[in-house]
Every structure is written in C-alpha cells, then in structure tokens.
Amino acid sequence: MGEAIVITSGKGGVGKTTTTANLGTALALQGKKVCLVDTDIGLRNLDLVLGLDNRIIYDLVDVVEGRCKIHQALVRDKRVDDKLFLLPAAQTTDKNAVTPEQMKSLVEELKREYDYILIDCPAGIEQGYKNAVAGADRAIVVTTPEISAVRDADRIIGLLEQESIEPPKLIINRIRKDLMKNGDALDINEITTHLSIDLLGIVIDSEDVISSSNKGEPIVMDPNSKASLGYRNIARRILGESVPLMSIEDHSKGMFKKLISIFSR
C-alpha cells in the first residue's frame, strides 16, 4: 500500500509543479515506484516539465468518466526504468469536471500499485485544491522567501490542518543566498517560526532549474546542481532518512570538496 502526498502552496508560481516533477524523479531514482498526478485541470503543465507532453493519449478526466482504464492513461517516463509514471490532467475542460470523491477513489486505486503518489495541486483554494487534497495522506507546502508566498502558505496550512491528514511539511524553494544574507528576503528561521511547521528541506534558486524545465528534463537528473541536491535530500527525508539541512553558504566550494560531497552522499 503506497502513500499519497499532495504538493500545494496556495500562491501560484512558487514551484509546485517543478517540485512535484523533481521529487517524483528523485524518489524513482531511489528505486521507488512513483505515480505523479496532475490535478491542474485546464492548465496542465507537469507533462511539459517532465518532457512527456507528446506522449499523452488519455487524461485524468477520461479515467474518471470511464472512457479508459487507469493504466491506459498513465504515461511512463523511459529515463527512469519503469519506476515513474504520470497521470496527466485534461486540458479541454475545467476543474469542476472532477469531484473530491472521484479523486479519492482514483488515488486509492493508484495506492495499491505504487509506493508514492505525488499529487500536483493547482494554485488557489477552490475546487482544484479540494480535489487534490481529497485523496492525500500527507501534504507538502511549498513556499518561497517572499512575504506574499508565506502569507498564502499560512492560509493553506490552516486549511490543511482542518483535513484529516498528517501535519503538513514545508519546503522553502528558490532561496537566494545573497538576498537572504542582506536581509532583503525573509530568512529560513523567520519563515519556519512564522509558519511553525516542520521544515522538510530547502532548494537553492538556480537558473539551471528553468533551463532544464524548458528542456523537459527534471533538474535532479543533473547531479552537479545545488538545486538538484536540495531535491534529492528532500526525497531521502521522505523515505525516512535523516539528512542534515544543506548549508546555503558554500556556494563556491572547490572541485575536491564537491567530489567528496558526491561520494559521501
């Protein structure tokens, strides 16, 4: 029996979809069977980030309305051998095409076959959010060190606490070392004390993330990126390992140290 994790944020553009794609890939690289579910019906783009957009035949709404079997709609990611699958969202309809009950039974069905089901939640707190949260056992809240993102994360945590799921965990995405040092961005401590939930991990802002997303290759495939390390650490924490929080400081470490850190992982 697998575990369903919803990845949400409230605010848009903080990196829910990127996080879902990367955590999914990282978990699959660790040998887990992972299914990603895009619930952003009408505005799907998880398939693009994974580079699977041209292989979609059926989608989530087709499955829910019984036009196809669940396994027919799943798109396999060939790069991670038989471990990573995507259930894409429909693009031609809207979020009201699915009900929370339907989502719940769909996720239940997926849980029988997969170790992890990552649900990519749309922005907002309306129907799409309710659908995404319906089947989840755990929740991950993504935020960035901006006051607007933190405010929305606070709201969404409040809503998640009303649900009968485990207390949500936090990922702080797009950390800019320079801004944080100057005090121009909120620092990690400030955010965690304000939201007062457990920190699951941090991801350093990197241009590679954007370029790799555009290429349809999740950044975790590239072991040399600092952002990739952040996602890999989070994946290991999800699996129950205790990994110390990476430092945001040593951005310019030498080749030798880099090698050590790769081997010591």
Add this chain to the structure above:
Amino acid sequence: MSKQLVHIKGTKEGLVLRLDDQCAYAELVEELERKVSEGSIDGKVDVQLHLGNRYLSNAQQEELIAIVQSPGNMHVSKVHSDVITIEESNERVLTEQRETYVGIVRSGQIIKADGDIVVIGDVNPNGKVEAGGSIFVLGNLRGIAHAGANGEKESIIVASHFEPTHVLIDNLIEVMSNEKPFVKENSDQIFAYINRDGIISYERLQEVRKIRPLLSTVKGGS
C-alpha cells in the same frame, strides 16, 4: 382591596416602587396606573422599579415603564428583578466563561468566543480572534483582535508579543499601521484597553491591576 400592591419608598437616589409579585399582572397595572396618577410630585424624579420574584417579558416591562413615565415628571432609571429566564442565565454563563484555544490562528481563520479567550499559540497576519470578553494571547499577536465584541467596554487585549494589524474593542477600531510610538518601542507584554476618554490606548502589562482591578478573580493571597 386590603393589600397594597405598589409600595412607594423614598431614597436618596429617588423613588423606589416595590411591586407585589403575587397578584395578577392586570391588577398590578391597574393599581400602578392609579398610584401614579394620584401622586403629586414637584419637579423631576428618578424611579427604580423593583419587581421581586415576578418575571416580565420585555413588552410588559416597557408597558410598566410607560405607565410610570406617563405623568411626565417621573423617569425610570432602573428595573430590578430577582428572576431571569434559563435562556438569559445560559447566555450569562457563556459570556462569563473563559475559553482556551491551543494552536495557531492562521491567515484566514477566525476564532470566536462568547466570553474571554486564551490563545496558546500565535495569531498570524490575517488571522482573527473575536471575543465577547477579553483576549489573552500567549504568543505573538500579529493578526486582528476584537475584544468586547458584544459591547463590553471593560475588555482588554493582552499579548506576550503585541504586534497586531488591527485592534478592536467594542465598536472602536484602530489600524496599527499608524504611528504608535509606545507600541513600537514596547511590543512585548503590553495590553490594549479603552481609557476614560473613550479611546483605545496601550499600557505595560504591570498596569492592568490598576486599570482593570475587576479582572482579577482570585480571592485572598498575601
């Protein structure tokens, strides 16, 4: 009629009308009308109505007040009754209760209480605590606090870290983005209350004892 249904007594504060609580209401009205019309008082006088163990509806109370005030020189300052309905008593119990909320009041959440409320946790920006009585936050107050929401002007708002966006007491509202040098300099352990001039003001926690002595309910101590 042998028994007097309306006793009139003079006190320093004015007249006290003690109304019999055993007779029929109609009889009482009749007697009261007679008593009031035959009285000859110079100038204005305050009158207190003592109803004893008789329960009157609001409409009946108003009728009695109207009768007393009809000659024009008497004014009813207070109606005193020894009985209340179960409903009123329940309401009173609720408003005197002190409720406790454990957790964080997050953005968009509203926590309400009929009486006082103790929040063990923070109140985050955009979160709101609304109480009929006073609000005590054992954490950071960074959201909105509305004390005395049902008109209790004696209510206060206390927080161990006092940095709200809005402070409301009774129907007064204060937006904290305005310059408040006192609050800015001493954001720890202060409280808000309505002062004698009827405006919201702020004071160190140590002053509560002086400003709201009735808040203390523990008897004794040395």
